[in-house]
Amino acid sequence: MNKYGTILVVDDNTAILTAMRYLLEETFTQVLTISSPDDIAKTMAQQPIDIVLLDMNFALGVNTGGEGLFWLRSIRKLHPQTPVVLMTAYADINLAVKGLKYGAADFITKPWDNDELVRKLKDVLDMQNEIVSLDEMEKEHIRRTIDHCHGNLTRAAELLGITRQTLYNKMKRLSGENHENSLSNGQDVKESDKDKRL
Amino acid sequence: MNKYGTILVVDDNTAILTAMRYLLEETFTQVLTISSPDDIAKTMAQQPIDIVLLDMNFALGVNTGGEGLFWLRSIRKLHPQTPVVLMTAYADINLAVKGLKYGAADFITKPWDNDELVRKLKDVLDMQNEIVSLDEMEKEHIRRTIDHCHGNLTRAAELLGITRQTLYNKMKRLSGENHENSLSNGQDVKESDKDKRL
DNA sequence: GTGCAGTGTAAAAATATTAGACGTTCTGCA
């Protein structure tokens, strides 16, 4: 079974940290727990962390979640690619929206459901593993830009920083490539001679 | 003053639609309001819509927001680049998270604050207007991928679907281009002879 | 030590992009 790497759990309630350790050890290769968010940077500098589970309410009596958002941003700044899942006891829709807009990968409310928690963490990691090829990324961005320009290819090309002709080329080429998914196992089917000359 | 294009407001409460029309006419060139989500597709096919403000609870008595999510997905499918802002009277954190994950641009709870509503809508449109050049997008994706591969360039190149040498080229080229922002007004400073031959 | 995986580099051939041009269609407007 593929385990899911290293998870860092940050919560000032040590009982919760203990519970998390037991729960997450089944799924993750390594479960790190710290009770003070001040240690986040240090811990993440020492070793690669694959995902962070971050509590939103640290200062006792201060439950606006501002603390959590601060640490979320701090993590995002230092490690933009490491997903952060937020956790809070005080379901606050604005907090959730803000958290997700600051780049949180998901949001979990306490008390949590064990299965749901694990499933969400797995989903996040599965998703972020989906690195797409430059071509696919390019295709998507081009599509969006053309859409944004209401189909005006001249303007789209300008925004994209390429010439109109290049945009035509890319559109032609990229539209013909969407059936090859392709992780080819050595069988390179070169069809480059389809209309080399007409 | 630059107005913000066409907004489509979908809510089954006609009083709210009327209020929205008055509120949003100051900011948007055109305010379309429909009370039935069934008309969304038709309306959006007839003319370009720049942003959608979508209520989450349509079927009276059914307040899970499932209806809203359904229509959100339907809009995202047909017009992936058109931002959708969700609105609900029933602050539900899971609904907000789901909505944002399905691609909603923001989330507003009723009763709303006029200024905040308008500000959020403007923010969304300002943000989505930031179309970046293909080069910038490429650079960002490459950076993320290398990060994801813990610095293993060979694997990053594989994931990106390019050769390792091309990755080197792109890294060298793209890292040297980040000071030109550049919207040049005809002054093309060609420095292509910097190390043409050595 | 040897083999393996990754790095850094090189040069020629294959491709892609650019700049510039041309005639055609579309669209707003007088």
Add this chain to the structure above:
DNA sequence: TGCAGAACGTCTAATATTTTTACACTGCAC
């Protein structure tokens, strides 16, 4: 209705980039 400007679609030659293939070097596990 007809015109001017904007966008389209296509082409060519000059550049630039990417691929292919190859070589030498490093760190590491066995």
